[in-house]
Amino acid sequence: xxxxxxxxxxxxxxxxxxxxxxxxxxxxxxxxxxxxxxxxxxxxxxxxxxxxxxxxxxxxxxxxxxxxxxxxxxxxxxxxxxxxxxxxxxxxxxxxxxxxxxxxxxxxxxxxxxxxxxxxxxxxxxxxxxxxxxxxxxxxxxxxxxxxxxxxxxxxxxxxxxxxxxxxxxxxxxxxxxxxxxxxxxxxxxxxxxxxxxxxxxxxxxxxxxxxxxxxxxxxxxxxxxxxxxxxxxxxxxxxxxxxxxxxxxxxxxxxxxxxxxxxxxxxxxxxxxxxxxxxxxxxxxxxxxxxxxxxxxxxxxxxxxxxxxxxxxxxxxxxxxxxxxxxxxxxxxxxxxxxxxxxxxxxxxxxxxxxxxxxxx
Ligand SMILES: [Zn+2]
Numbered sequence: 001x002x003x004x005x006x007x008x009x010x011x012x013x014x015x016x017x018x019x020x021x022x023x024x025x026x027x028x029x030x031x032x033x034x035x036x037x038x039x040x041x042x043x044x045x046x047x048x049x050x051x052x053x054x055x056x057x058x059x060x061x062x063x064x065x066x067x068x069x070x071x072x073x074x075x076x077x078x079x080x081x082x083x084x085x086x087x088x089x090x091x092x093x094x095x096x097x098x099x100x101x102x103x104x105x106x107x108x109x110x111x112x113x114x115x116x117x118x119x120x121x122x123x124x125x126x127x128x129x130x131x132x133x134x135x136x137x138x139x140x141x142x143x144x145x146x147x148x149x150x151x152x153x154x155x156x157x158x159x160x161x162x163x164x165x166x167x168x169x170x171x172x173x174x175x176x177x178x179x180x181x182x183x184x185x186x187x188x189x190x191x192x193x194x195x196x197x198x199x200x201x202x203x204x205x206x207x208x209x210x211x212x213x214x215x216x217x218x219x220x221x222x223x224x225x226x227x228x229x230x231x232x233x234x235x236x237x238x239x240x241x242x243x244x245x246x247x248x249x250x251x252x253x254x255x256x257x258x259x260x261x262x263x264x265x266x267x268x269x270x271x272x273x274x275x276x277x278x279x280x281x282x283x284x285x286x287x288x289x290x291x292x293x294x295x296x297x298x299x300x301x302x303x304x305x306x307x308x309x310x311x312x313x314x315x316x317x318x319x320x321x322x323x324x325x326x327x328x329x330x331x332x333x334x335x336x337x338x339x340x341x342x343x344x345x346x347x348x349x350x351x352x353x354x355x356x357x358x359x360x361x362x
Contacts, residue, residue: 100171101183102149104136130178234298237275237308238360239326241346242333244270250356260354261309261347268314268342270333273326275308275346280322280330289345290337291316293330304350311345312336 108131115124138149150156155170175182244266252259278297286292289311297306314334318324335342348357 100138100140100149101181102136102138102140103134103181105132105179105181106135107132107179231279231296231298232300234300234304234306235277235326236360237297237306237348237357238362239273239275240264240361241275241308241310242266242270242272242344244333244343247343250354250358261311261345262357263343263345265341265343266333268332268334270342270344271329272310272313272331272333272344274324274328274330275326275348276306277325278306278308278323280318280320280324281307283316283318283320285336286311288338290339291331291334292337293318295324295330307349309345309347309349311347312339312343314342 110129110131112127112129113124114127115122117123140149150170153174171182174180242264244264246262247265248259248263250259250262274295276295276297278295280293281296282292282294284291289309291313292309292311293313293316295308295310297308299305310331312334313331313336315332316330317332318328318330324330333342333344339345346357347354348360349355
């Protein structure tokens with residue numbers, strides 16, 4: 001007859017435990033109920049990534065320390081890469097897209113006696129008043145003036161120092177000092193038009209197309225774009241990307257634009273292949289292109305960068321960052337974006353300028 005007593009004792013014991021530890025139990029319950037939310041968030045990030053987490057963290061840190069939009073940094077880095085490819089001089093043109101407003105003040109401190117009332121009593125106190133007298137006010141967005149400015153601040157503009165990260169870190173450092181005020185921002189499209197050469201303009205236009213997609217706070221867009229690792233051994237896009245009928249050639253004059261690629265028509269679902277080895281740099285939707293893929297194939301010793309674009313797709317078979325070989329199945333044909341029927345719009349870009357794909361096709 002020992003059993004019921006044991007059970008009763010155990011129940012009493014349990015009741016006592018609940019009474020004693022109800023707060024802890026409640027906390028545990030809350031934590032357990034939060035787990036599904038964490039899992040869902042993680043799953044969303046995995047299924048619909050924006051930029052790689054590591055890259056995002058780097059740019060996010062830079063944003064927090066400098067106040068510049070983080071995707072602008074990505075743009076600067078991309079432009080720097082472009083400049084590097086163009087003339088193999090990393091130090092030139094870093095700030096082509098960056099406007100720096102620099103102000104330097106002379107601070108005159110004066111001691112002043114003030115009287116205030118504390119608890120009905122009059123108290124006299126000495127305070128320091130600061131007067132800022134502007135002695136330098138510079139607005140720059142070219143490498144030359146920045147170089148002079150850094151020299152004047154005793155910061156040697158060596159090649160290592162004039163990377164966007166180094167210079168930004170330096171600016172951020174002197175910005176903390178009272179006598180300097182530095183404001184940086186990215187130039188608008190109109191502002192860059194004036195003194196940009198044609199290559200830069202095209203590159204910038206390509207960037208502005210991509211930049212909104214990089215903003216993780218923007219409305220959801222499954223698009224993603226990465227800046228690939230530089231490959232100096234390019235693979236030349238030299239095979240046909242799909243089978244079908246050529247319905248439009250490169251250079252065809254249209255009412256609104258000139259055709260920048262070649263159109264190959266076939267049925268929806270026809271396989272599309274990478275025309276050269278490379279890294280997938282963009283997968284997603286982009287305006288008239290509809291669902292499109294961009295692949296970086298490398299850069300040759302003259303600085304020419306090879307990129308191919310496959311547009312109006314119905315389905316993707318690769319993801320951003322994938323390293324693929326020539327002939328890899330990358331997508332299926334479709335009619336997404338501005339398209340009148342299932343076809344592939346295929347483009348080859350050399351330094352962001354479309355060329356006739358037939359030049360490189362067999
Ligand atoms: Zn087309």
